[in-house]
Amino acid sequence: MNPQKIIEQTKNYVMLSNSHNLELIMSLFASDATYHSVYFGEYSGSDAIHTMMINFFTSFPDAHWEVTQYRTIENNGVQFEFIMTGMDAATGERIRRHGLERIYFTPDGLIKHIAVCKP
Numbered sequence: 001m002n003p004q005k006i007i008e009q010t011k012n013y014v015m016l017s018n019s020h021n022l023e024l025i026m027s028l029f030a031s032d033a034t035y036h037s038v039y040f041g042e043y044s045g046s047d048a049i050h051t052m053m054i055n056f057f058t059s060f061p062d063a064h065w066e067v068t069q070y071r072t073i074e075n076n077g078v079q080f081e082f083i084m085t086g087m088d089a090a091t092g093e094r095i096r097r098h099g100l101e102r103i104y105f106t107p108d109g110l111i112k113h114i115a116v117c118k119p
Contacts, residue, residue: 060086
């Protein structure tokens, strides 16, 4: 895949995440996509990922990701560091979390895997 195209697709994913648009976010995933987060666990399949995201945005209704730089990596991937801010709805506590995310795409441009790691 074209490196610039997968960076643009990654930026779109982050923008949709910041607007909490789950319907459009899920249209970006392959049906057999996987998701691994050191913060929230592992999920297989777009339905399981969608359910996790519903629960996440319920828990953090004002979640926002700040990303300053994206770079391409092997296997049609993009890597970026982020700062996620938001309020935990259960506790009222404001959080600020640093992380490193890698998104890998299928040859036809769908998300096949996301890995969220500690920086």
